[in-house]
Amino acid sequence: MIAMTPVLERGYTWWDRSLFPRDEFEERTRMVQKAMAEAGLDALVIWSQSYHTTGQLAYLSGWPMGGAVLVRREGEPTMFSPGGGREQYFARMQTWVEDMRSVPGRLGAVIAKTLAEDGVPGGRLGIVGYDQMSVGAYAEVVESLSGYDRVDFAETYAAVLAPKRPREVLAVRNSLTIAAHAVEAGVAAWEAGASNAEALVEAERIARIERARDFRGLVNSKGTELRPFERVSEARHDQLLLWIAIDQHGYWAESANGVAGTAATKAVDAMVATARVGATAGAVAEAALAVLPEAARDSALSYGLGAGVGLSLDEAPVIEPGNDALLVEGSLLSLKTYAKGASASIATATVKVGAEGATRIVPN
Incomplete structure (x- = not known):
């Protein structure tokens, strides 16, 4: 299909x-339904932006894009996809949710109508994603769902999602x-004579x-400053500093060409040594500093x-x-230092938090 979109919205x-x-x-x-029952909720709405999502919706739907999910106290959820039905066929292949509906506008009103049809015309309604709503979307949700006692459920929902x-x-x-x-590919390209910008392009390829x-x-395409790809450049510096983050199935990870013994690597190692259940995020940061x-x-x-x-x-x-904030058992941290x-340096580490300390997650 030829679409009027001049950028790559997503990869595979x-x-x-x-x-x-x-x-x-x-x-x-x-x-999630157990947490809802404990909070006395009659239903829960999880809201997400159209593309750059926080992952809150994907946790239940598997759909790493935007829209909203309605969760009842029992049974399966309903997913509402923004816009028309152009991508319905594609979207249905990406999620286990069978009840998927396209909503071109006024999503709050559609959710209210669905709740009424379910026999829930009022009560306590949890909301996750207020921070994802535009001003117009927020106003429409408040108006359409005014008959419900709306509860910001974001903190409780995040606690459910924290242990992986x-x-x-x-x-x-x-x-x-x-x-x-x-x-590795970016570094190999640079070592073979590619510019710093070309090394980043090879990494994405x-x-x-x-x-x-x-x-x-x-990448440090201009001196030591880390910058995204901006234009083709033949500038090749004495050093390559490369940071990459990717997502697959909605799950993210980051890596960099860290070198043992550098300031960045020592800082990351100090954070890994400090991270454990009960430690604060601030204490982990102070360990690096x-x-x-x-000067760094x-x-x-x-x-x-x-x-x-x-x-x-x-x-x-x-x-x-x-x-x-206290570190939680089973949560994952992505630690980094530039x-x-x-002599500039960069390093990263992905760890799983445990009571005895942090365990590094290594590539397959």
């Missing part, structure tokens, strides 16, 4: 039923493998070949020290000084 997209069979989503739905299930850990490892291969759905990359040269701390904080990872590259908790200085 499919539902791997061997990785995520139907019963995986059924079990997730039961977990075994198949989720495997999905992140698979994404990490693609990201690592992309970094390999990531797409290996079925990355989405791709993000930074404590081993970094003073600003760049490390500017580019970020990491966060939770899974269906989003920046899940809670954000690793930053002063964050008192240390600027006389």
Whole structure:
């Protein structure tokens, strides 16, 4: 189909039923319904943007795009896809949800009508995704669902999603493998004489070949500053700093060409050593800053020290000084450091948090 879209909206997209069979989503739905019952909710609406989603909707639907999911206290959810039905056939092949409906507009009104038809004309309605709504969408939801006691359920929902299930850990490892291969390809191209920008292009080429759905990359195409691809450039610097993040099946991972013994690697190692159940995100950040040269701390904080990872590259908790959020058993963290200085360096690590410490997730 020829569409009036001048950019690549997504890469390879499919539902791997061997990785995520139907019963995986059924079990997730039961977990969420249990949390709903404990909170006294009559129904739950999970809202997401059209493309760059937070992963909240995908957790239950498997659909790594936008729309809304209506979860009842019992039974299977209903998914509402924004826009017309042009992509309905494609979307239906990506999700286990059988009740999928295209909604061109006024999604709040459609949800209210569906709830009324289900015999739930009022009551406590949980909402996840207020932060994803446009001003117009928020106003329409408030108007259409005014007959319900609306409860912001985001914090409780995030607590359900924080510990990663075994198949989720495997999905992140698979994404990490693609990201690592992309970094290796970029480094090999640079070592063979490619420019820094060309190394980033080669990294994306390999990531797409290996079925990355989405791709993000930074490279030092101008001195030591990390930048996304902006234009073809023949500039080849004395050093290559390459950071790659990819998503497959909605699950993200990041990798970089870290070198042992550098300031960035030492900082990441310090964070890994500090991360454990009960530690705060702020303490993990302070561990990195404590081993970094003073000149490198600003760049490390500017580019970020990491966060939770899974269906989003920046899940809670954000690793930053002063964050008192406690690390949760079974959660995954993606830690990173970009240390600027006389000799710039970059490093990453993906870890699973446990009571005895953090376990590194390594590529397949």
